[in-house]
Amino acid sequence: MADAAAQDADEQLLHLNLAFLAGEPPACVLALARKAGGGSITPYVQNFLLESCIGTNVEGHQNSTYTTVILKRIISEVELSLDVVTDELYEEFAQRMSLKAKDSLLNRTDHIYKDISFLSSTYNNISSKLISLVARLSCSSNMLEGDTGCSLWPSSLFLSEFILSYPKIFSTKCCFELGSGVGLVGICLNYVGASKVILTDGDTSTLTNMKENMELNNLCIEQEVPEVSKESKNKVECRYLSWEEASKCDLPGYQPDIVGFVGQSEFIRDFLLYLGADIIYDPVCVPHLVRVLSMLLTRDGGQGESNGKSGDKFETETPVAYIATVVRNPETFNCFAKAAADTKLSVVNITSSAAPSNLLPYMLSYDRSSVQLLKVTLFS
Known part of the structure; x- marks a missing residue:
């Protein structure tokens, strides 16, 4: 039972990481973060987001605005629920807001990079790979400007x-x-x-x-x-x-x-x-x-x-x-x-x-x- 629970927890964290890299809407990322935390975005999940998602993100891979919105939404939700927001999360958000104010060019890009990871259909088999294929794509971040062909x-x-x-x-x-x-x-x-x-x-x-x-x-x-x-x-x-x-x-x-x-x-x-x-x-x-x-x-x-x-x-x-x-x-x-x-x-x-x-x-x-x-x- 303990092994099954640990495997389920690892799976939820994997889904959270892949959703962030795929540029899923912030509401979807937060839903997965809650699920990974058993109903709330715990300090452990916050640190996972910082270290495994945002921290390992290649510079320029994600639109800076996207990451900033994710951080802001997490902080707002955790504060409203009277739970603990880690100091590291506050610091990362403050740093990004400061960077945004200094260089508005970071938010002028019309495209965002997404990593679409296809899980193996037999990934529950320990002998197989969890992820069969990862496709990195440059996609439009604004479909309203006639850029539908570059959307997913x-x-x-x-x-x-x-x-x-x-x-x-x-x-x-x-x-x-x-x-x-x-x-x-x-x-x-x-x-x-x-x-x-x-x-x-x-x-x-x-x-x-x-x-x-x-x-x-x-x-x-x-x-x-x-x-x-x-x-x-x-x-x-x-x-x-x-x-x-x-x-x-x-x-x-x-x-x-x-x-x-x-x-x-x-x-x-x-x-x-x-x-x-x-x-x-x-x-x-x-x-x-x-x-x-x-x-x-x-x-x-x-x-x-x-x-x-x-x-x-x-x-x-x-x-x-x-x-x-x-x-x-x-x-x-x-x-x-x-x-x-x-x-x-x-x-x-x-x-x-x-x-x-x-x-x-x-x-x-x-x-x-x-x-x-x-x-x-x-x-x-």
Whole structure:
């Protein structure tokens, strides 16, 4: 019993640390701090925040304002509850307020760095790692300024959990994402062993930020020069793609590759898998999105051959698209469903049958129940 209680306490502190590094809203961080303290933010939890969260935080990793707000909220709550605020917490807050007054430039940044840590689905096994993957991302801190492409959305988190929960679907496959945003899905695809990852977006500032995020995670960016690309071992490409302007001639490099595997005498087709997170949001964009999906799924050679694997419920012999989306407006979603049907695309909701593991239990702001997972293929 004592061991179980100690393990639970360590888990709560881990969640608190990961929530802070992920830039979770202050209210969520405080909720986890209370839980770690058994209902209140104890001196022990305060010291943990200072030493393991704020103290180890790389300079510039978190927006200074974010950390200051966390400290202020903790002090206010502890004082109101008539509990003890540690001297170290007061000193840290005072130091940050003084620094803020001296250098207002620290608070002018429009972006904040977030570490999104995916827990292992078997992390309760002492032989496995607690954290399977950490993705460092530069994200927008102000979505109201038209910087939505650089924000982290629930659908992207859900699709990432799906990839990590079912790695065999994406391993050795050429994967292509529409509207890649900050690039989290691409990082997860690379982690599970996709043979090629192609990330696209139609906004140039988002594309620039996406490339920076790939570099933050030590992922090489594919060179645009064909001669260099042929010899490159890089697996990630970041490309500009506007749905409104895209035509078949814009997609010559997105066909499946024919690749060979060591130890096998025959060549096996590396099927394309298409992905999208939160891309069904505007009825004006829906016709362009469906048109691009149709072009991608009907590429010459897209019918492919059997990949020689059996027994997998996700096994496919043709290109397939997985789309994670939050249905904010039923009319917009119905518009997408109708346009897809008119274009001979099959859209199946697989949210229940393919529910991913909860790999982000510390992200209290992430509402997994609001996300639906769709599988899109050509009508046979």
